[in-house]
Amino acid sequence: MFNLLRPQVSSIIDSNKTPDAKMLAICELLKAEVPHYDWVGFYFKNGNKRELKLGQYTGAPTDHTIIPFGKGICGQVAESNENFVVPDVQAQDNYIACSITVKSEIVIPLFLNGENIGQIDIDSNTPDPFTKADETFLEFVNFEVAKIL
Ligand code: SME
Numbered sequence: 001m002f003n004l005l006r007p008q009v010s011s012i013i014d015s016n017k018t019p020d021a022k023m024l025a026i027c028e029l030l031k032a033e034v035p036h037y038d039w040v041g042f043y044f045k046n047g048n049k050r051e052l053k054l055g056q057y058t059g060a061p062t063d064h065t066i067i068p069f070g071k072g073i074c075g076q077v078a079e080s081n082e083n084f085v086v087p088d089v090q091a092q093d094n095y096i097a098c099s100i101t102v103k104s105e106i107v108i109p110l111f112l113n114g115e116n117i118g119q120i121d122i123d124s125n126t127p128d129p130f131t132k133a134d135e136t137f138l139e140f141v142n143f144e145v146a147k148i149l
Contacts, residue, residue, distance in 0.1 A: 002137040005033055009144055019148045023056040026141060030122070031058050036129035037122050039098065042110070042145070043067065043074055044118035052078055052118070059123070062098045072096035074121055077107045081116045083135050087128035103127040106134055110142040112149055120145075 012025045027040040041057025050069040054062065069078045072095055077084045086105045089095050095105075102123040110118040120138055124130070 001034065002133055005029065005137065006140060009141055013144045013148060020056055022148055023145060024058070026145065027056055027058040030141070036124045036126045038102070038125045039121075039123035041121050042118055043121060044110075045078070045116075050078075055118070060099055064096055064098060067096065070094075073105050073107050074119060077109050077119050078116065081109050081111075083108050083139075085130050085135065087130070098123060101125045104129055106130045106138065108135065108138040108142055110146060112146045117149070 008029055009026055012022050012029065015022065017025065023042055027042070031037050031040045039057070039059030041059070042055040043052040044055050046053040046066065052067040052069070052074055054065040067074045069075050073084050073086055073092065076094060084107045086092055086095070089097070089102055089105055102125060104124045104127055105122065107119050107121045109116045110120060120142055122138070
């Protein structure tokens with residue numbers, strides 16, 4: 001599945017849409033094609049503030065449009081610069097719930113010129129669905145998105 005999605009992500013990146021429209025199209029592609037992706041969005045560092053701001057996303061609207069560094073799974077990734085795979089969100093102390101249907105989450109940092117400037121965040125209503133293949137694919141997605149930022 002991910003091998004079929006890679007060229008589709010690249011063709012969105014190479015299209016003549018705006019950067020925001022490209023990121024939205026990628027969110028929509030991933031949510032539509034990956035059965036265990038129920039909410040897909042990008043957060044980016046908010047200027048010079050130590051906080052993340054929600055960018056393009058698809059799925060249920062969230063109240064968490066600003067997340068301070070260190071808070072929740074997303075805020076922790078802003079500081080750790082590392083992938084964070086959460087098989088069971090209820091087992092996490094430092095977690096910000098967006099919807100009661102969410103069982104698991106994966107957050108992959110997005111690097112531009114070696115700097116962690118944002119992340120892709122995916123919520124799943126399936127328990128423990130993520131494998132190394134998700135991580136590798138989402139690292140690829142972020143690498144492609146960095147080209148248009
Ligand atoms: N669950 C995230 C908050 C963002 S929502 O999933 C969209 C977190 O703990 O950082």
